[in-house]
Amino acid sequence: MKASNEKAVAANPMAKKKLTGTGFLLIVTIALFFVMYIAGMIVFADKGFANAQMFLNLFVSNAGLIVIACGLTIVMITGGIDISVGSVVALVCMTVADLMENKGANAYVALLMALVIGLLFGVVQGFLVSYLEIQPFIVTLAGMFFGRGMTAIVSTDMIAITNETFMKWAKFKINMPFGTVNRRGDFIAAYIYPTVVIAIIVLIIIAVLLKYSKFGRKLYAIGGNQQSAMMMGLNVKRTKFQAYILDGFLAGLGGFLFCLNSCAGFVEQAKGFEMDAISASVIGGTLLSGGVGTPIGTLFGVLIKGTITSLITTQGTLSSWWVRITLSALLCFFIVLQSVIGTLKKKK
Amino acid sequence: MSKTSEKDTSFIKKLTGNRLFLPIVCLVVVLLINLIKTPTFFAISINNGVLYGYIIDVINRASELVILAVGMTLVTAASGGQDISVGAVMAVAGAVCCQILSGGEVSVNEFANPLVLAIVVALIVAGICGAFNGLLVSYFNIQPMVATLILYTAGRGIAQLVTGGQITYVRVGTYQAIGGYIGGSPVSTPIFLAIITVVVVYLVLKHTALGLYIECVGINGSASRLVGLNSKMIKFLTYVICGVLAGIAGIAASGRIYSADANNIGLNLEMDAILAVALGGNALGGGKFSLMGSVIGAYTIQALTTTLYAMNVSADQLPVYKAIVVIVIVVLQSPVFQKFLAERKAKKAVAVEGGQK
Numbered sequence: 001m002k003a004s005n006e007k008a009v010a011a012n013p014m015a016k017k018k019l020t021g022t023g024f025l026l027i028v029t030i031a032l033f034f035v036m037y038i039a040g041m042i043v044f045a046d047k048g049f050a051n052a053q054m055f056l057n058l059f060v061s062n063a064g065l066i067v068i069a070c071g072l073t074i075v076m077i078t079g080g081i082d083i084s085v086g087s088v089v090a091l092v093c094m095t096v097a098d099l100m101e102n103k104g105a106n107a108y109v110a111l112l113m114a115l116v117i118g119l120l121f122g123v124v125q126g127f128l129v130s131y132l133e134i135q136p137f138i139v140t141l142a143g144m145f146f147g148r149g150m151t152a153i154v155s156t157d158m159i160a161i162t163n164e165t166f167m168k169w170a171k172f173k174i175n176m177p178f179g180t181v182n183r184r185g186d187f188i189a190a191y192i193y194p195t196v197v198i199a200i201i202v203l204i205i206i207a208v209l210l211k212y213s214k215f216g217r218k219l220y221a222i223g224g225n226q227q228s229a230m231m232m233g234l235n236v237k238r239t240k241f242q243a244y245i246l247d248g249f250l251a252g253l254g255g256f257l258f259c260l261n262s263c264a265g266f267v268e269q270a271k272g273f274e275m276d277a278i279s280a281s282v283i284g285g286t287l288l289s290g291g292v293g294t295p296i297g298t299l300f301g302v303l304i305k306g307t308i309t310s311l312i313t314t315q316g317t318l319s320s321w322w323v324r325i326t327l328s329a330l331l332c333f334f335i336v337l338q339s340v341i342g343t344l345k346k347k348k
Numbered sequence: 349m350s351k352t353s354e355k356d357t358s359f360i361k362k363l364t365g366n367r368l369f370l371p372i373v374c375l376v377v378v379l380l381i382n383l384i385k386t387p388t389f390f391a392i393s394i395n396n397g398v399l400y401g402y403i404i405d406v407i408n409r410a411s412e413l414v415i416l417a418v419g420m421t422l423v424t425a426a427s428g429g430q431d432i433s434v435g436a437v438m439a440v441a442g443a444v445c446c447q448i449l450s451g452g453e454v455s456v457n458e459f460a461n462p463l464v465l466a467i468v469v470a471l472i473v474a475g476i477c478g479a480f481n482g483l484l485v486s487y488f489n490i491q492p493m494v495a496t497l498i499l500y501t502a503g504r505g506i507a508q509l510v511t512g513g514q515i516t517y518v519r520v521g522t523y524q525a526i527g528g529y530i531g532g533s534p535v536s537t538p539i540f541l542a543i544i545t546v547v548v549v550y551l552v553l554k555h556t557a558l559g560l561y562i563e564c565v566g567i568n569g570s571a572s573r574l575v576g577l578n579s580k581m582i583k584f585l586t587y588v589i590c591g592v593l594a595g596i597a598g599i600a601a602s603g604r605i606y607s608a609d610a611n612n613i614g615l616n617l618e619m620d621a622i623l624a625v626a627l628g629g630n631a632l633g634g635g636k637f638s639l640m641g642s643v644i645g646a647y648t649i650q651a652l653t654t655t656l657y658a659m660n661v662s663a664d665q666l667p668v669y670k671a672i673v674v675i676v677i678v679v680l681q682s683p684v685f686q687k688f689l690a691e692r693k694a695k696k697a698v699a700v701e702g703g704q705k
Binding site for chain 1: 667674
């Protein structure tokens with residue numbers, strides 16, 4: 001049995017590479033997404049799960065998550081992690097809401113502020129992780145508590161956003177050429193919001209950056225093996241620092257997109273969001289040990305999370321806690337899968 | 349003259365070099381600030397046969413944290429990472445305990461099942477949570493914080509499911525005593541629980557080789573394996589212990605409010621526990637550890653929390669200050685910073701020598 005296997009491998013080395021490689025994880029993810037979505041379409045066909053709008057809603061409600069998960073993918077490729085993103089989102093939403101509603105600032109200033117907050121988190125955390133060599137988990141755990149606490153310092157009450165410009169951005173519908181026909185025979189176009197367009201653009205930019213730029217290749221090199229990357233003459237510390245800054249910036253931007261979706265700021269907002277982002281990234285094939293990962297995979301991770309959420313809300317009777325529990329179980333499954341694949345590789 | 353000064357510096361060095369130096373200094377500073385702000389800080393009075401006073405309050409409220417810090421110390425030492433699920437595990441244990449006692453009702457005035465059964469089952473469930481973490485960390489080689497992140501987010505959801513999304517009340521005197529006072533004792537039960545936990549764990553570590561093994565595994569896992577230690581098993585064991593201790597803390601916390609509040613039991617306590625370990629002079633990267641340091645660290649954190657509350661900082665805002673303290677401590681501990689300090693010292697010494705010449 002073994003001998004024949006080896007023969008087959010020798011005859012077709014490409015097949016072997018495909019099977020053991022991390023591409024396998026990505027294939028599992030994409031297959032899982034389609035299986036889940038098609039199962040949803042069959043089971044909940046009467047509840048409109050098969051509508052085009054239902055599919056677009058996966059993007060509409062997760063635009064912020066796509067951007068933030070891209071940021072996390074970047075730091076995770078370097079072998080780091082960032083669990084402060086949920087708090088950054090809460091802080092951004094609260095600050096944006098507070099600036100516009102209580103301080104009379106306009107929406108552009110609020111957007112700028114959101115990006116500045118994200119950048120600041122990125123710079124401070126990046127400095128601590130890369131130059132002082134403190135474990136990224138401790139640093140970003142502190143960042144997570146800091147962000148959540150700062151949100152409460154800005155305001156402990158919920159602030160609903162009513163700013164005109166902001167609401168115009170939030171409610172600007174972009175109609176699609178396709179849609180559904182309702183019972184009376186009227187055509188209703190499926191739509192998306194500008195947030196989705198921004199998220200997709202960011203995703204493409206990051207994908208290109210990681211694949212074709214010098215910076216992107218450096219990230220993979222560092223994540224694959226920091227020691228050899230250093231010996232190759234790469235500036236490991238600076239690259240890691242830049243990765244965290246980029247991640248912070250994306251967290252700020254993602255927070256703003258999240259805010260455009262929720263139109264409010266409150267202390268408990270986006271709690272557990274870091275978990276969503278990390279699991280999206282891991283489910284999408286990013287290795288926790290670093291060196292492997294693609295934004296496209298992460299996108300599918302986000303879509304799986306979105307599908308779980310819509311399956312559970314469409315089902316109607318299950319408590320919303322199930323979303324997080326299912327997601328955690330899925331994350332656990334993928335982590336174990338990664339670990340098993342990693343051990344198998346080592347044994348060879 | 350020079351001889352005495354030499355002796356002095358060596359004495360100071362010995363003092364500052366002691367593991368417990370940092371935690372004790374921090375505790376003293378926090379207590380002093382309190383004493384200045386409220387002169388009656390150390391005053392203890394007896395009301396209705398129960399001890400009262402700020403300091404008693406701090407010791408009482410720190411109990412759960414002390415229990416958690418003990419578990420966290422072991423986990424940190426063995427695996428070089430922290431268990432951030434302890435708060436959620438507390439909530440799970442509290443929920444299981446209350447649910448068994450109430451027999452599924454939302455609010456009861458007498459036990460539906462024996463108290464001992466409920467406590468034992470709750471501790472077993474907490475142990476299983478710990479075992480789950482331990483399995484992922486030691487046998488699947490997953491970074492501790494990622495592995496425990498799973499229960500950190502899912503744990504409270506599980507606790508909600510156990511209680512059916514409600515807050516289960518157990519209005520029975522015996523249960524309230526777990527968080528209150530047993531018999532005519534002037535000191536609350538959680539304090540006893542904390543003391544018993546610390547003493548038991550200390551004795552176990554002292555009289556078996558477990559403490560040494562844990563340090564061994566933490567310093568160099570593969571070397572310990574070559575020496576013949578089952579390093580995976582030891583790591584696994586520390587997570588189970590941590591889980592059970594979180595369970596004890598969870599039961600004490602739910603006894604205080606005689607209910608299972610899945611959203612609030614142990615909220616943000618994981619951060620406090622990590623802070624206590626760091627403040628206790630333990631390296632967060634694993635290896636040697638000091639149980640006493642963590643215990644003192646835990647009391648310091650609680651004193652700090654009480655102080656901040658007294659300064660009108662709301663519970664939501666507390667994490668900001670704690671996060672800053674954590675960062676300061678880890679920066680001080682970080683090898684890069686220490687090297688920087690040492691280099692500066694060496695440069696200064698060279699400059700002084702040059703000046704003398």
